[in-house]
Amino acid sequence: MNPQADPSAPGAASSPSSSGPSGPVVKIIGVGNAGIAMLGMLNHTEFSSAAMVVINTEAGALTSSSAPVKIHLENKLLRGLGSGGDPDRGRAVAEEQFSTLKAACEGANIVFIVTGLGGGAGSGISPVLARAAHEAGALVLAFVTLPFHCEGNRRESQAQKSLEQLKKLADGVICLPSQRIFKIIEENTGARETFRVIDGFLVQAVHGVWQLLTCPGLIQVHFGDLCDLLRDRHAESLFAFAEATGPGRAREVVETILAHPLLDDGRALAESTAVLVSLVAGQDLSMAEINRVMEQIKRQCGRAKILMGAALDPALENTLCVTLIAARQESRAEPAAADAVPAASSSSAAPAPTSVKPRFEMSEEIPLAGGPREVPPAPVSRPRKGIPGNKPVQTQLPLTIVSKGRFDKSEPTKHNGEDLDIPTFIRRGIVMN
Amino acid sequence: MDDVVFNGIAASLSLLTNEQKELGALVIDLGGGTTEYVVHANGIIRHSGVLAVGGDHVSNDLAYGLKVPLSRAEKLKVEYGAALVTDAGKGETISLTNEMGLEFKRLNREHLQCIMSLRLREIFELIALDLERVGLVGYLRSGVVLCGGGSRVPGLVKLAEEVFQMNVSAGHASGISGLTTALDQPEFAAAIGLVKFGSLKTRRRSGRSFLPTRIKGAIEKLLQR
Secondary structure, three states, X not given: OOEOOOOOOOOOOOOOOOOOOOOOOEEEEEEHHHHHHHXXXXXXXXXXXXXXXXXXXXXXXXXXXXXXXXEEOOOOOOOOOOOOOOHHHHHHHHHHOHHHHHHHHOOOOEEEEEEEOOOHHHHHHHHHHHHHHHHOOOEEEEEEEEOOHHHOHHHHXXXXXXXXXXXXXXXXXXXXXXXXXXXOOOOOXXXXXXXXXXXXXXXXXXXXXHHHHHOXXXXXXXXXXXXXXXOOOEOEEEEEEEEXXXXXXXXXXXXXXXXXXXXXXXXXXXXXXXXEEEEEEOOOOOHHHHXXXXXXXXXXXXXXXXXXXXXXXXXXXXEEEEEEEEEEOOOOOOOOHHHHOOOOOOOOOOOOOOOOOOOOOOHHHOOOOOOOEEEOOOOOOOOOOOOXXXXXXXXXXXXXXXXXXXXXOOOOOEEOOEEOOOOXXXXXXXXXX | OOOOOOHHHHHHHHHOOHHHHHHOEEEEEEOOOOEEEEEEEOOEXXXXXXXXXXXXXXXXXXXXXXXXXXXXXXXXXXXXXXXXXXXXXXXXXXXXXXXXXXXXXXXXXXXXXXXXXXXXXXHHHHHHHHHHHHOOHHHOOOOEEEEOHHHHOOOHHHHHHHHHOOOEEEOOOOOOOOOHHHHOOHHHHHHHHHHHHHHHHHHHHHHOOOHHHHHHHHHHHHHHO
16 A cells, blocks of 8 residues: 555655766666566666666565565555556556655656556556656656567557557657567577566666766767657667777677667668667777767668767776667658758757757757767768668658559549558558668 | 349358357458458347458559559569568568569568558458447457458458457358368358348248239339330
8 A cells, every 4th residue: 555665775755866966866667577677687786876666566576676665556456466467457556546656756857667568567557657757847768668479469459558658648768579589589598588688678778878867978968858869759669789898899889789689680770760879988988989880870870860979987997888779750740750840959958858849950060068969860872782771761752642553543532531542551651661 | 133232241141150140240351442341240230331442452552662563563462462571571582573584673572561461451440440430349259250352361360350359260151062162262252142142032032922022023114114
């Protein structure tokens, strides 16, 4: 019934935990069994300034967690058995304890929700939690996994439904479909190991975003920019993480990251519409290295909008870490619209995620140290050969008249204002290249 | 011509058993030009509809999307088509050869499947939407039965399961004598149903009094004059 907050633990609900001098107060909240497992994998020393909270409907998983704040959502309906894989029950109990959730988010600037969708707790509680965090005045970024196909239609549709809700309620959603993992793991990898790999990927993403937001930025990325980037695009995101040390680290790190199995030999990058690149390195990071890494990645990313950030972490000696988050637009909105609005927005610091601010800035105008930097899309006219998925993307004018082929002369088949004679993939704006 | 019957009803006549009609079933006939669907529930026909979208649209989409002539698209559909993007199709290329046997074009099989999948999914989604509108989804306890030439597309049953979230099966025409393997084709379901309908008609007519038909015949004669 009540939050079982450990009184001795730091960062108990509503008191902002200690953080860097100017860094935002971040709370990382794991929801459901998957969320708890993922939170357990986070390296606690590194996230020392973040408050960790776990929420679940089952007491068993909560006790095994090492997070300082544990919230056990329970009511008579659940009878101590958890949500039983039913998101409606999870949602009901979360709504009932809305004030508890809100109190848990109090005092944070940014709330990360980490969970696996598909079950009862993750899918049911997360959207409510996102709303609670909003009401408590925090920005919300959700990191979620989607279930495997083999887990059945029901879980899949539950996960999809919850994802839709989360997209509306959270400022940004980074989502990893578990099914993709099959491309990476060996055939006879154990089930437990497989789940660990998936959780590991999500944890890497949390880590990457965390670094981006908290490390002293050489080229800083604000949370608002990140949310802008993710908005409407988070149907499916991919992330890759690579690190390298030594003199040839810039080249090495790019090679590793582009060969990352989740990126489909770079095909995923070519298809994505927004890419976030975060570089973190020790004090010895040189501009030439940043340039080299970005040059390579930019070349892979066809028409994607690229947002990059660079930060220094004194703890990383001689090491260069690159985190890459690629998001693909799947909504029906015309793909070019987001990039085409030439609005010169100021690079003011205040992140205002609730208002969509189109930014398209000339990179020369930005001073080196401040403000987010956006790299304009690489020119598409240069034909390059040899690398798969690196085909030049043909841009589309908004007013193309689609030929209807053999149905050109017949009466159009209208259904709810849609002309069904036009190929579905064109109406849905799916690009084949 | 003696009578007219809706194609979809004819198909359901040949495919559904009485038990299925009693339990509630949706029959979808994916034809070349149109897609018909009929809902049976509690032993009666509850709903029916036609979409003017069929196999020709799939071919047309392919011709447009893959930039090949229609005839070639038709062939590609039959040979390489699938209702879902298969793992095998990913990264596979199809090379087209001209009449001399020389390769002149390469296609990505994933694109082909993706185009088909989107179109077929849309057809199912439109039907599902319509059934939801009339509130008949809960009645389909025996699931969905597919027939028509379009139902030959590999993976269509799985796609339909995904959309409708219930049991889906490919229909088998039953209750007709003859070489079953020759007649048990999804395309023939409607035709077999027509035969059945005709036989039902005549049986009913012979059982009834002659009066109605006689009056009908008299009126027809009058009109023909």
